[in-house]
Structure formats: structure tokens, C-alpha cells
Amino acid sequence: MPERDDHSLHPTRRRAISRIVFGILLALASALFILVIRPFVMPALLAAITAGVFFPLRNRLRSLFGDRKSPTAVVVLLLVVLIVVIPVSGLVYLTIENVLRLAHTVGTWGPDVHKVLESVVTFGQQLGIVPQGEPSTLLSRDSVLKALQQYSTGIAGRISHFLSNTLRTGLMVVVYLYSLFFFLRDGDEILTNFLDFIPLDREQKDSILSHFISVSRATIKSTIVMGIIQGVVAGVGFYVAGLKSPLLWGILTGLLAALPNFGPILIWLPAGVLLAASGHTGPALVILLGVGGLMGASDYLLRPRIIGDDIRMHDLLVFLGIFGGVALFGLPGILIGPIIMAVFVQIWTIFRLMYESDYRAANAMSPGASPEPDE
Known part of the structure; x- marks a missing residue:
């Protein structure tokens, strides 16, 4: 009968050490992967x-x-x-x-x-x-x-x-x-392989994914389609008003059109005020009444029709998402920022629902809780 090796590790201890070593290797490989990509x-x-x-x-x-x-x-x-x-x-x-x-x-x-x-x-x-x-x-x-x-x-x-x-x-x-x-x-x-790593129920994963796709579609519609419409309106208005480089100001207005009810104002309102202050009343009226009026009409009449049934976020979240995204990612942040905000809101919504479900289950199992009647 072979002698027992007193120095051999207990299987539980050996398994724990293996997991620690594997965790270190996993963290190291993940860090190198992040550095590469x-x-x-x-x-x-x-x-x-x-x-x-x-x-x-x-x-x-x-x-x-x-x-x-x-x-x-x-x-x-x-x-x-x-x-x-x-x-x-x-x-x-x-x-x-x-x-x-x-x-x-x-x-x-x-x-x-x-x-x-x-x-x-x-x-x-x-x-x-x-x-x-x-x-x-x-x-x-x-x-x-x-x-x-x-x-x-x-x-x-x-x-x-x-x-x-x-x-x-x-x-x-x-x-x-x-x-x-x-x-x-x-x-x-x-997508299937990526979702398999997320420790959530299938219904919760589908909710996050559908929200992500819906907000991405709404953001791109709002950014591209409304950007083209409002950029063209601003460029034509600035050209009629006699401003220099109307194409450039039209492009900037189109980029800021991602901010509903607010972005284009940063371009046409200062331009109109400066024209009025310098005594150019006619061009100022073209900018303030013509361009400004068409911008407001497009925001309130066209934007809801273009976005359609896609999920909308509060304007404040869109504002913070766009400017925070631009500060963090540069120009692509106009698209990425609102999507990150939407995913953040959806994940916290799921967390709230999970917490409420666990709270109701805990109350139902408490000694003082009356059992629910059988249907």
C-alpha cells in the first residue's frame, strides 16, 4: 500500500489556488486585450x-x-x-x-x-x-x-x-x-456569444438589446435626418442674409441639430443678435424670424414624425449624453453619448424591477405575511 504524501494539497485548497491563478491570468489577458484594441x-x-x-x-x-x-x-x-x-x-x-x-x-x-x-x-x-x-x-x-x-x-x-x-x-x-x-x-x-457572458435573465437581456437598438435608430434618425434638414435651412438663411461662409455655419448647425430645441439656437441666435446690434436689420430679421422660425417648426413638427415609435429620452439626458460623449469620444460622441445614457437608464430600470420583485418575495415569505389565495 503506497504511503500517503503529507505534503499533497487538499483538493479544495488545490481548486482554490487554481482559481486564483486562473483569475490572475484572466485579468492579465483581459488587460493586454484592452491595450491592443x-x-x-x-x-x-x-x-x-x-x-x-x-x-x-x-x-x-x-x-x-x-x-x-x-x-x-x-x-x-x-x-x-x-x-x-x-x-x-x-x-x-x-x-x-x-x-x-x-x-x-x-x-x-x-x-x-x-x-x-x-x-x-x-x-x-x-x-x-x-x-x-x-x-x-x-x-x-x-x-x-x-x-x-x-x-x-x-x-x-x-x-x-x-x-x-x-x-x-x-x-x-x-x-x-x-x-x-x-x-x-x-x-x-x-451578439449571442456576448450576451451569454451577461448574468441576467433572457428577458432582461432582450430588454437591454431592444432598447439599445431602438435608441440607436432614434439617435441616428435625429442626428442625420434632422441635421440635414436644419443644416440646409441654416445654410440657405445665412446665404440670403449675406453672412460669410454660409456652408460652414450650415454644417455646424446640422451637427448641433442632435440637440432638440436647443442646439441650432447656439448658431442662429448669436448671428441674428450680432447683425441687429451692428445695424443690419434686414439680415437680422432673416436669421431671427426666418431661420429661427423654421428651426422651431422642424423640431416640433418633423422630429416626432421622423423618430416615430423609437424610444425617446428626456431632453436633459440627450443634452448631457451628447456633450459628455463629445468630451470623452470626440465627434462620434454625438451618437455614442446618448446611446450610453439610454443603456444606463435601462439597466437601472431593470435593477429597480429586480429589487421590487425581491422585496415582494421577501415580504411574502415573512412570518406575518398572509399567503396569497389559490386561483
Whole structure:
């Protein structure tokens, strides 16, 4: 009979040590995985959102292709390139061109800007919030011109830095398209495997997923469709009013259209007020009444019809999600921020329902609780 090894570990202790070692290896592998994919998280996340939006179209096309995954994914990918990638690239090019043109001419705005600021100072003196005195002495024309020149130089420098990262931008586009192809082809399997790691009931997982897809669709509808409508309205209005670079201001208005009832005001209201303060009454009326009126009408009449039955969030959550997303992720945060807010709200809603269910179950099992009658 073999002697017992006193130094051998008890199976329970050996299992505990194995789990600790495996936990360390799991944490190390996960940390390395995050470090590897960190530079490409943003294009991959945008690809996942795009795939979720185009899933209904993919399912219809798949039935036409005899349930062949790869050809269907290629066709949808080409449609995304034509509908999304090429227009966005052209929009970025036009924006950069107009910003550079604006940066080169902003230094010549000294007299006009100084005149507007003098009008603002005079108005402030009438209200008693600005010290009395000659506006020209309170506001130096040379200081205004110097500030404008510094501002234009800063803009040109930032654009040059952006253009120098063309290789990195091209790599991100390639990662986005490559990820989008596989999300379109294998999205169902990827989603199923991902949801298997979430320790929730199937009903709760489906609730989070449907909320995510619905809010993604509503956010993209609100951002893209309303952005195009309000951007065109603003650009035409600024052109009619005679403002410089109406295309650029139209693009900025379209980007801010993701903020319902608030975003475009940040563009057209200051423009109208400055035109009125500088004595340009006609253009000011075009901006304040024409552009402002059409913006309000589109927000209250068109936006609900465009979003349709997709889930809506409170405007405050949309506001915080967009600005927080932009601060954290850059320009893609306009889409990602509200989606994160929506998922956050839905998860806490599920937690509240779970807590209420457990609370009712605990009360039902307490000694003083009366049993529910049998049906």
C-alpha cells in the first residue's frame, strides 16, 4: 500500500489556488486585450452601431441571396459606403476647406468686429452694466485685431495637425469597414456569444438589446435626418442674409441639430443678435424670424414624425449624453453619448424591477405575511 504524501494539497485548497491563478491570468489577458484594441475601439463601436441600424435591410437582402451571409454583407457594406462614408468624407472635406478659408480671412474682420463690439458696449452702458465712457477707449481696435489674428493662426494650426494624421484617419476608416463587414455577416453569433457572458435573465437581456437598438435608430434618425434638414435651412438663411461662409455655419448647425430645441439656437441666435446690434436689420430679421422660425417648426413638427415609435429620452439626458460623449469620444460622441445614457437608464430600470420583485418575495415569505389565495 503506497504511503500517503503529507505534503499533497487538499483538493479544495488545490481548486482554490487554481482559481486564483486562473483569475490572475484572466485579468492579465483581459488587460493586454484592452491595450491592443484600445486604439480601434471607436471605429469598432461605430461599426457595431451601424450594423445594428442596417440589420433589418441585411435580413431582407439575406432572404433574396438564399441566406448566403458573405454576399449579403458585401452588398450592405457597399450601400453603407455610398450612403454614409462618401457623404461624410465630402462633408469633412468641405468643412476643412471652409474653416481654412475662414481662418485666412478672419484677420481682416477687425473693423467689423470692433464696430459690433462697440454697439454691444453702448447697449451695456444703457443698461448700466458697463462703465460709462467712449466705447473706443474701453475697447481697443488693435487688441481686437490682435485677438482675431491669434485666433485664425490657431485654427490653421489645428487643421494642419488634423491633415498630418491622414494615415491614422485612413487606418481608422479601414478598421471601421472591416469590422462592419464581420458585424453584418456574423452579427447574430457575435451578439449571442456576448450576451451569454451577461448574468441576467433572457428577458432582461432582450430588454437591454431592444432598447439599445431602438435608441440607436432614434439617435441616428435625429442626428442625420434632422441635421440635414436644419443644416440646409441654416445654410440657405445665412446665404440670403449675406453672412460669410454660409456652408460652414450650415454644417455646424446640422451637427448641433442632435440637440432638440436647443442646439441650432447656439448658431442662429448669436448671428441674428450680432447683425441687429451692428445695424443690419434686414439680415437680422432673416436669421431671427426666418431661420429661427423654421428651426422651431422642424423640431416640433418633423422630429416626432421622423423618430416615430423609437424610444425617446428626456431632453436633459440627450443634452448631457451628447456633450459628455463629445468630451470623452470626440465627434462620434454625438451618437455614442446618448446611446450610453439610454443603456444606463435601462439597466437601472431593470435593477429597480429586480429589487421590487425581491422585496415582494421577501415580504411574502415573512412570518406575518398572509399567503396569497389559490386561483
